[in-house]
Amino acid sequence: MHATDTLGAVEVGERAGDPQHAMIAACRKPHGIRGEVIVDLVSNRPERLDPGSVLSSDAGELEILRSSPHQQRWIVAFAGVTDRNGAEELRGTVLRAEALEGEDDTLWVHELVGALVYDVNGLLYGRVREVEANPASDLLVLPQGLVPLTFVVRQEHRRVIIDPPEGLIEPRPPIEVVDYDPDWPAMFEAEAERLRSALGDVAVRIEHVGSTSVPGLAAKPIVDIQVSVPDVSDLDSYRGLLEGLGYEYVYDPDFLEYPFFGWPRLAQPRSFNLHVCEAGTEWEQRHLRFRDHLRSDPRAREEYAVLKRELALKHGNDIEGYVNDKDAFIRARS
Secondary structure (H helix, E strand, O other), X not given: OOOOOOOEEEOOOOOOOOOOOEEEEEEEEEEOOOOEEEEEEOOOOHHHHOOOOEEEOOOOOEEEEEEEEEOOEEEEEEOOOOOHHHHHHOOOOEEEXXXXXXXXXXXXXXXXXXXXXXXXXOOEEEEOOEEEEOOOOOEEEEOOEXXXXXXXXXXXXXXXXXXXXXXXXXXXXXOOOEOOOOOHHHHHHHHHHHHHHHHHHHOOEEEEEOHHHOOOOOEOOOEEEEEEEXXXXXXXXXXXXXXXXXXXEEOOOOOOOOOEEEEOOOOOOOOEEEEEEEOOOHHHHHHHHHHHHHHHXXXXXXXXXXXXXXXXXXXXXOHHHHHHHHHHHHHOOO
16 A cells, blocks of 8 residues: 555555655755755765756655755755745655666665665664555664664665664664574474464475574574475465464565565564475475584584684674575585
């Protein structure tokens, strides 16, 4: 649904706010007493703020009278905004326009949903679950809370960089690698039984994977579960059943063949990470081969434990960097 209709989630494939336009800038705050506004330009086309340009917003169409660059932002005067009170009313307003050819930095909802969010200091906040329409500013829905698009500094490939004020939202907790816990297999078995009851024939097999499945191996204290299904692309056949158990589907456009669900919903850190794959595929077999290799090779198990502890210190809370830096080790042994 669109922001112009009512408040609520904007579905993947729609554009935030006005369905005919993309976000190209955002009003930050008043500047001076003459009605000028500090504006963040998201677009890579500075002519968007040329005098005479007309931009759409939830406050109506806004015509630019004059503009000038100011400390990596812009000072903009809009027609009809003549004093500080009028400028204050535009605080947080998202400015939109039809996309131009070569305009790479406009914010499209289908590109935002599933993107990783980092702040300007490199701390990770998680993936964008959805974009929620809001009269003042569309909102990024993250695991920990909401971030107005006005705090988006730039968008890179599958990443969004934000500069939120202190106290608005907390980043992900640091990565924690702990000694092996002998209770992990029992946790898996109990959850696997719950999954079998709910999924029935949809689940071809349910396996304990990841480091918690390897006796003696240090791991993040989150049990990884792999559920094999006949057709992984048939999301409707298992998503609702998993959500009925309290799992949350976390959309990742780079891993549509290995969908991820976390339990419990909205929690950080989680108790279970659940990965769905298609039975008989390389996605399924790779993770089983690596698990079995670690179970049978004490030296590889020790090398992997050392690597994980080093990477946890290196990456802080950046789980994506942590996972990416493990990939070469995993591929060489699976």
